[in-house]
Amino acid sequence: MDKExxxxxxxxxxxxxxxxxxxxxxxxxxxxxxxxxxxILTNKYAEGYPHKRYYGGCEFVDQVEELAIERVxxxxxxxxxxxxxxxxxxxxxxxYRALLPNGGKILSLVLNDGGHLTHGSPVxxxxxxxxxxxxxxxxxxHLDYDGILKVAQIEKPNLILAGYxxxxxxxxxxxxxxxxxKVGALFMVDxxxxxxxxxxxxxxxxxxxxxxxxxxxxxxxxGPRGGIILTNDEEIAKRxxxxxxxxxxxxxxxxxxxxxxxxxxxxxxxxFKKYVRSVVENTKACRDEFKRLGAIVSDTDNHLFLLNVLDxxxxxxxxxxxxxxxxxxTTNKNMIPGDKLKPNKTSxxxxxxxxxTTRGCDAKDARAIAKLxxxxxxxxxxxxxxxxxxxxxxxxxKLIQDI
Ligand code: DSN
Numbered sequence: 001m002d003k004e005x006x007x008x009x010x011x012x013x014x015x016x017x018x019x020x021x022x023x024x025x026x027x028x029x030x031x032x033x034x035x036x037x038x039x040i041l042t043n044k045y046a047e048g049y050p051h052k053r054y055y056g057g058c059e060f061v062d063q064v065e066e067l068a069i070e071r072v073x074x075x076x077x078x079x080x081x082x083x084x085x086x087x088x089x090x091x092x093x094x095x096y097r098a099l100l101p102n103g104g105k106i107l108s109l110v111l112n113d114g115g116h117l118t119h120g121s122p123v124x125x126x127x128x129x130x131x132x133x134x135x136x137x138x139x140x141x142h143l144d145y146d147g148i149l150k151v152a153q154i155e156k157p158n159l160i161l162a163g164y165x166x167x168x169x170x171x172x173x174x175x176x177x178x179x180x181x182k183v184g185a186l187f188m189v190d191x192x193x194x195x196x197x198x199x200x201x202x203x204x205x206x207x208x209x210x211x212x213x214x215x216x217x218x219x220x221x222x223g224p225r226g227g228i229i230l231t232n233d234e235e236i237a238k239r240x241x242x243x244x245x246x247x248x249x250x251x252x253x254x255x256x257x258x259x260x261x262x263x264x265x266x267x268x269x270x271x272f273k274k275y276v277r278s279v280v281e282n283t284k285a286c287r288d289e290f291k292r293l294g295a296i297v298s299d300t301d302n303h304l305f306l307l308n309v310l311d312x313x314x315x316x317x318x319x320x321x322x323x324x325x326x327x328x329x330t331t332n333k334n335m336i337p338g339d340k341l342k343p344n345k346t347s348x349x350x351x352x353x354x355x356x357t358t359r360g361c362d363a364k365d366a367r368a369i370a371k372l373x374x375x376x377x378x379x380x381x382x383x384x385x386x387x388x389x390x391x392x393x394x395x396x397x398k399l400i401q402d403i
Contacts, residue, residue: 020394024304036258037256039255047250047251078232082230094249098212106131106158139338165193169301188214197276220354226253372386
């Protein structure tokens with residue numbers, strides 16, 4: 001094997017094993033999922049869809065893709081599924097294409113309040129191709145459904161968008177669909193962050209309410225990096241298929257689709273339900289311990305919460321992220337609702353438990369992590385002591401290559 005790349009993979013394996021991974025969008029895929037990702041399926045061209053390909057030799061990749069489709073439909077209870085999107089961003093582009101004319105109006109969450117780049121950021125394709133208007137969170141950081149209705153009545157969007165990257169609370173998809181119906185808009189959900197929680201039954205499923213649901217497969221769902229699009233509407237399903245191929249994508253990544261099929265099957269099994277319940281318990285345990293210690297934190301209903309590091313420790317999110325990285329704790333700086341600092345500095349950190357719960361983190365560890373971060377960012381313990389504590393906490397967890 002290429003020695004330089006092999007050495008870098010080895011170094012990354014060590015980094016992943018020795019650290020506490022709190023980036024809310026990351027996870028550790030199983031051996032089976034990783035095995036499919038490195039399989040010979042990568043050799044095959046299969047433009048098109050099962051039994052309607054532009055190439056010969058697709059007998060087995062057709063079956064792989066059909067399995068993935070059937071399993072994801074069963075997992076989320078949808079009538080139609082496209083498993084070809086290469087990523088969540090592409091899934092969103094493809095869903096917009098299927099639902100809207102160029103320049104169509106989309107009502108989405110204010111980006112600094114926890115939205116995603118593809119939900120109308122000025123630096124994303126989305127704001128170039130569509131006309132975005134926004135709804136804010138209320139003062140305590142929750143969705144304000146009456147406020148959303150008011151903005152929707154004024155703006156009259158073609159589409160209302162829900163599903164966020166840094167929102168720590170439950171989302172009422174039924175209420176949002178009612179709002180969309182009142183103003184004659186379509187309703188789309190990007191469930192990337194909470195897909196695993198939905199699959200495991202600890203969050204409301206948007207599929208019965210939304211016209212289209214997009215997701216990634218690698219966050220709480222714990223599969224390979226990639227995207228999916230679901231719908232219950234046959235006409236929309238046809239438009240989605242054309243938007244994915246040939247409009248936005250060429251040949252599907254059948255090795256990744258095989259890995260998605262494995263991940264969907266894993267998520268259908270009882271241990272996955274136990275896993276997502278532990279994710280939520282651990283997140284709550286860590287958040288509650290921060291609160292008990294006197295830090296300023298959001299509450300949480302899901303796999304993440306926001307820690308206000310500026311008011312808690314006098315640090316920007318960027319500085320806190322860098323400081324924690326030096327002791328092998330990985331987080332990401334994040335805007336908090338009403339943040340006065342810019343996105344490249346921020347006042348907050350986003351903290352999530354999907355990844356380390358996969359390795360075996362329990363509520364006791366989650367509380368120990370809160371205490372460690374609190375003491376370290378308050379300068380009560382030095383780098384050496386903090387690194388020793390990280391080592392102690394991870395020492396009882398599974399190695400990532402054994403997951
Ligand atoms: N980059 C992802 C996240 O961290 O939430 C969203 O795509």
